[in-house]
Amino acid sequence: MTNQMVKPALWAAGLILLTLYPHIFGIYFSNFFITFAIVALFAVSYNLLLGYTGLLSFGHAIFFAAGGYGTAIALTRIKGLPLIPAILIGVFSSIALALILCPIVARTRHAAFAMLHLAFNFILHTFILKLRHITGGEDGLAGFKIPPFTIPGIVSFQMTDPVQFYYFAVFVIGGCLWLAWFLTKTPFGQIMVGIRDNDMRVDYLGFRLVRTKAVAYILSAGFAGVAGSMSALFQGMISASEADIAHSFKAILATIVGGSSSFFGPIAGAGIFAILEELTTRFTQRVELVNGIVLILVIMYFPAGFIGLVRRIREKLLRRWSAVAAKEKTS
Amino acid sequence: MDATVEMYVAQGIHGVAYGMMLFLIAAGLTLIFGMMGILNLAHAAFFMLSTYFAFQTAAWTGGSFWAALIVAPIITGLVGVLVERFILRKVAATGLANQLLVTQGGAFVIIGLVMLIWGTEYQSFPPPDCLSGLVNIAGMQYPAYRLFMIGISFSLLLFLSFILYRTRLGMIVRAAVSDAEMVDALGVNVPIVFMAVFGIGTWMAGLAGVVIAPVVSVHPYLGDSVGMDAFVVVITGGFGSLGGAFLVAMVLGLLNAYGIQFISQYAMVLTFAFMAIVLAFKPMGLFGERE
Numbered sequence: 186m187t188n189q190m191v192k193p194a195l196w197a198a199g200l201i202l203l204t205l206y207p208h209i210f211g212i213y214f215s216n217f218f219i220t221f222a223i224v225a226l227f228a229v230s231y232n233l234l235l236g237y238t239g240l241l242s243f244g245h246a247i248f249f250a251a252g253g254y255g256t257a258i259a260l261t262r263i264k265g266l267p268l269i270p271a272i273l274i275g276v277f278s279s280i281a282l283a284l285i286l287c288p289i290v291a292r293t294r295h296a297a298f299a300m301l302h303l304a305f306n307f308i309l310h311t312f313i314l315k316l317r318h319i320t321g322g323e324d325g326l327a328g329f330k331i332p333p334f335t336i337p338g339i340v341s342f343q344m345t346d347p348v349q350f351y352y353f354a355v356f357v358i359g360g361c362l363w364l365a366w367f368l369t370k371t372p373f374g375q376i377m378v379g380i381r382d383n384d385m386r387v388d389y390l391g392f393r394l395v396r397t398k399a400v401a402y403i404l405s406a407g408f409a410g411v412a413g414s415m416s417a418l419f420q421g422m423i424s425a426s427e428a429d430i431a432h433s434f435k436a437i438l439a440t441i442v443g444g445s446s447s448f449f450g451p452i453a454g455a456g457i458f459a460i461l462e463e464l465t466t467r468f469t470q471r472v473e474l475v476n477g478i479v480l481i482l483v484i485m486y487f488p489a490g491f492i493g494l495v496r497r498i499r500e501k502l503l504r505r506w507s508a509v510a511a512k513e514k515t516s
Numbered sequence: 517m518d519a520t521v522e523m524y525v526a527q528g529i530h531g532v533a534y535g536m537m538l539f540l541i542a543a544g545l546t547l548i549f550g551m552m553g554i555l556n557l558a559h560a561a562f563f564m565l566s567t568y569f570a571f572q573t574a575a576w577t578g579g580s581f582w583a584a585l586i587v588a589p590i591i592t593g594l595v596g597v598l599v600e601r602f603i604l605r606k607v608a609a610t611g612l613a614n615q616l617l618v619t620q621g622g623a624f625v626i627i628g629l630v631m632l633i634w635g636t637e638y639q640s641f642p643p644p645d646c647l648s649g650l651v652n653i654a655g656m657q658y659p660a661y662r663l664f665m666i667g668i669s670f671s672l673l674l675f676l677s678f679i680l681y682r683t684r685l686g687m688i689v690r691a692a693v694s695d696a697e698m699v700d701a702l703g704v705n706v707p708i709v710f711m712a713v714f715g716i717g718t719w720m721a722g723l724a725g726v727v728i729a730p731v732v733s734v735h736p737y738l739g740d741s742v743g744m745d746a747f748v749v750v751i752t753g754g755f756g757s758l759g760g761a762f763l764v765a766m767v768l769g770l771l772n773a774y775g776i777q778f779i780s781q782y783a784m785v786l787t788f789a790f791m792a793i794v795l796a797f798k799p800m801g802l803f804g805e806r807e
Binding site: 235241243289292293295296297299300301303304307308311315434437441471473474475476477478479480481484485488 | 555603606607610612613614616617618620621622623624625627628629631632744747748751755782784785788791792795796799800
């Protein structure tokens with residue numbers, strides 16, 4: 186069988202599995218899948234910065250929170266707001282935040298970039314806790330009505346129904362993931378990789394370094410905003426813990442453990458953590474301790490992450506197969 | 517004396533005391549960064565760990581503040597040395613992102629272990645009896661313990677400058693800050709010096725932890741806000757610059773004290789506003805050198 190046939194077959198099988206998933210595994214696991222998908226999108230948006238542009242941020246949760254709070258506040262304050270505008274308000278508030286921060290951060294890199302974001306994360310978290318009348322403080326916002334998704338005169342999906350929300354979430358998050366993947370394949374994506382590998386050379390080649398970084402930053406913020414907005418709609422609430430620095434580290438951990446060198450690494454990392462969390466919360470409350478140990482072990486012994494491990498195993502297998510094939514030919 | 521003036525002076529002393537504490541923490545951080553190029557995100561966790569060591573030592577010795585002041589920072593420094601030897605040394609060569617991530621992982625592990633061993637409740641660690649009252653100087657009342665904080669930080673500042681500028685070890689450290697490879701080539705065992713510097717840095721964070729413990733309550737997230745301020749000091753003062761760290765620590769201490777007095781809700785924003793303004797004009801910090 187040729188490679189050209191395997192890929193479409195795999196995609197088709199994946200799509201069929203995604204469609205049938207809630208009917209096979211039930212509500213609990215379809216909700217589990219949505220939680221995973223949201224973290225995966227959040228981690229992929231983070232990897233646009235870390236893996237593709239080489240910018241290490243310690244405060245990506247600010248964009249997740251901006252998206253989530255944008256949607257939640259819009260739905261609380263504006264009566265009868267339809268679903269798509271509510272999501273767009275979340276995404277645009279996240280992009281607006283990125284636009285405000287851009288002039289400060291786009292010229293910095295390395296440690297300064299990382300630490301500035303730690304500081305921004307801290308500031309935003311404090312504001313969310315203090316501005317109680319807007320954000321609901323520690324408890325966050327809940328109890329807003331989630332509108333149905335309607336195309337007027339044609340169809341209307343109730344978002345309160347878990348299965349219908351599942352399809353909507355898979356469609357939106359899948360679309361965003363595809364868009365992000367497509368972005369990395371464009372010439373712009375190649376310049377991003379160039380900045381990661383050698384920003385001086387990209388500068389000398391005549392590309393605008395600061396503006397390219399700024400655009401990558403804003404796009405990454407936008408995708409994180411979608412993740413936050415979907416999370417607010419999925420849970421029917423958003424709380425201050427989602428603007429926490431610990432939440433930023435969720436994206437970092439998924440990216441590092443999955444492998445930042447590949448587009449699919451963060452998705453694999455998000456999957457690993459979803460399963461790990463599901464298992465560890467049964468035995469211990471100390472998720473932080475487990476996360477810390479995992480982070481140290483992965484960086485010390487598997488710096489390329491899960492994807493790196495897969496690549497190494499595949500290379501070994503290929504070498505063995507080709508050796509076997511060569512032997513058969515000669516004998 | 518006039519009540520307003522008294523308020524200004526009292527807040528000023530609070531500010532200087534907090535600034536001195538910040539400097540103690542930031543000095544270790546900036547020294548480690550300047551010399552080893554490692555931004556130790558676990559630094560604030562070491563600071564927090566030391567307050568628990570102090571609390572435990574005091575519990576075992578029948579509430580002796582002085583025993584805790586000696587023992588706790590030393591144990592913290594030893595933990596720091598072990599972390600440097602067995603984790604950081606392996607990771608240091610693989611790049612900045614890995615260093616930051618592994619030290620942050622270390623911070624998570626320390627916080628997690630502290631919660632596992634001591635729980636999440638607030639613990640109290642009282643100051644010694646002889647320092648808990650007020651002192652009367654020139655007709656004004658000062659809390660004795662704040663003066664003690666300023667005094668001990670100041671003597672440590674003198675001690676540190678003595679080591680750095682008057683001893684052979686200090687000479688090696690200063691040389692390694694500017695060019696570690698060259699110092700290594702000259703026959704100095706740089707890994708051992710790195711280990712010593714890391715140990716001294718964490719020891720200073722530990723000392724700051726014990727000294728600050730009586731004026732705050734001891735809890736697992738103690739390091740978060742203080743650590744954040746210490747990072748702001750290091751970034752704004754310029755990575756690796758001790759003088760810059762001292763100046764910015766003082767400014768932040770005073771901003772914090774007067775900020776709490778006048779706009780208590782948003783006092784912490786002042787800190788970050790100060791950093792943002794400085795970085796907007798000098799991206800490498802006040803006394804930082806260009807890469």
